[in-house]
Amino acid sequence: MDIKDLRKEINQIDGQLLKLFLKRMNASAQIVKYKIQNELPVFDRGREREVLNRVAELAGTEMEAYSNRLFNTLLDLSRAYQNQFIPHNSRLVQDIQAATCELTQPFPSKANVACQGTEGSYSQQAGDKLFSLPKLLFFSDFEGVFQAVEKGLCEYGILPVENSLAGTVIPVYDLMEKYKFYIVRSIRLRINHTVQAKKGVTLGDIHEIVSHEQAIRQCSEFLKSHPHIKVTLFSNTAAAAKYVADSDRTDLAAISSEACAKLYNLDVLSDQIQNRDNNYTRFICISKNMKIYPGANKISLMLALPHKPGSLYTLLAKFSALGFNLTKLESRPMPGKDFEFLFYFDFEASIYSPETGNLLSELDRSLEKFMFLGSYSEVF
Ligand SMILES: O=C(O)C(=O)C[C@]1(C(=O)O)C=C[C@@H](O)C=C1
Numbered sequence: 001m002d003i004k005d006l007r008k009e010i011n012q013i014d015g016q017l018l019k020l021f022l023k024r025m026n027a028s029a030q031i032v033k034y035k036i037q038n039e040l041p042v043f044d045r046g047r048e049r050e051v052l053n054r055v056a057e058l059a060g061t062e063m064e065a066y067s068n069r070l071f072n073t074l075l076d077l078s079r080a081y082q083n084q085f086i087p088h089n090s091r092l093v094q095d096i097q098a099a100t101c102e103l104t105q106p107f108p109s110k111a112n113v114a115c116q117g118t119e120g121s122y123s124q125q126a127g128d129k130l131f132s133l134p135k136l137l138f139f140s141d142f143e144g145v146f147q148a149v150e151k152g153l154c155e156y157g158i159l160p161v162e163n164s165l166a167g168t169v170i171p172v173y174d175l176m177e178k179y180k181f182y183i184v185r186s187i188r189l190r191i192n193h194t195v196q197a198k199k200g201v202t203l204g205d206i207h208e209i210v211s212h213e214q215a216i217r218q219c220s221e222f223l224k225s226h227p228h229i230k231v232t233l234f235s236n237t238a239a240a241a242k243y244v245a246d247s248d249r250t251d252l253a254a255i256s257s258e259a260c261a262k263l264y265n266l267d268v269l270s271d272q273i274q275n276r277d278n279n280y281t282r283f284i285c286i287s288k289n290m291k292i293y294p295g296a297n298k299i300s301l302m303l304a305l306p307h308k309p310g311s312l313y314t315l316l317a318k319f320s321a322l323g324f325n326l327t328k329l330e331s332r333p334m335p336g337k338d339f340e341f342l343f344y345f346d347f348e349a350s351i352y353s354p355e356t357g358n359l360l361s362e363l364d365r366s367l368e369k370f371m372f373l374g375s376y377s378e379v380f
Contacts, residue, residue: 195268209232
């Protein structure tokens with residue numbers, strides 16, 4: 001047989017495949033009509049597994065991997081087609097519209113705001129920059145901040161989410177998932193860590209340093225160059241400074257901000273001890289209800305993707321097609337699930353555009369786990 005004949009055969013097969021493909025897509029469209037009527041999600045993980053297992057058995061060993069790729073693509077296309085039939089005024093889009101329309105006022109200047117730490121903490125600095133007249137209430141841990149907002153004691157809460165040297169603050173994301181709150185604004189603060197101790201003490205006297213683990217990570221090079229100094233973890237940097245101020249010890253120092261040294265009357269023994277000069281921490285301002293203030297240009301999402309090849313790629317292609325600029329993409333294993341990951345996305349997009357609404361509706365409907373964490377603007 002020569003190549004011409006073989007190509008003729010391929011053309012015939014392609015014609016048959018295409019007819020069957022169109023027939024399959026048609027059946028898929030009938031199914032989605034049933035799903036809309038019965039309020040069922042587009043994505044059905046169990047059914048997809050059944051389809052793929054059946055095909056794997058029929059294909060035989062040599063062709064199993066190829067057939068798997070083909071049918072994964074067919075399932076992707078089938079879901080994409082089904083999504084086109086779904087009316088895009090989903091509950092999420094309606095909530096987003098309500099949260100935007102209701103608020104014609106700008107971001108408030110006065111509010112009761114929950115912060116982690118004590119007086120002088122970086123969270124306090126973030127709070128003072130976000131609100132011109134905040135009434136700050138301090139809580140010893142991150143969950144305390146969430147509980148204060150949950151109970152209505154504070155309208156807003158301030159929490160660190162990532163640092164340019166030490167990375168993401170995972171416990172805060174875990175709490176965002178648990179409490180289902182929304183981000184209403186974010187702020188980037190330049191962090192300058194100093195070593196501070198009682199008046200008259202010198203760096204050579206110090207045998208122990210106390211601070212928060214994030215600060216310790218950000219100053220690891222300084223600590224490595226002073227190996228004789230014992231490092232002790234503290235709940236936050238401001239509490240560490242206060243501990244040093246309240247103690248009688250002259251061999252004890254804290255890693256904390258210059259503002260804390262002033263507040264607790266401590267001497268700065270060494271300034272800017274962070275590993276790199278451009279050390280920034282991003283703080284988020286959270287609220288129990290979804291509020292989208294004028295000027296919002298960032299969106300944050302938390303989602304789980306199906307555990308199969310190409311699922312992250314398929315999602316990124318959607319962001320790319322709409323021209324959305326990703327500013328954060330991070331994954332972490334889901335507790336209790338083997339090798340399944342939660343993804344955190346931050347991207348720049350207008351919440352007011354219909355394309356954004358369509359994408360959010362599609363993700364909300366097609367993913368087993370999807371959380372819209374808010375749309376907001378970031379201040380510096
Ligand atoms: O069987 C269904 O529930 C369908 O919607 C069809 C189909 C498919 O194309 O085979 C599409 C999407 C689902 O995730 C599972 C299967």
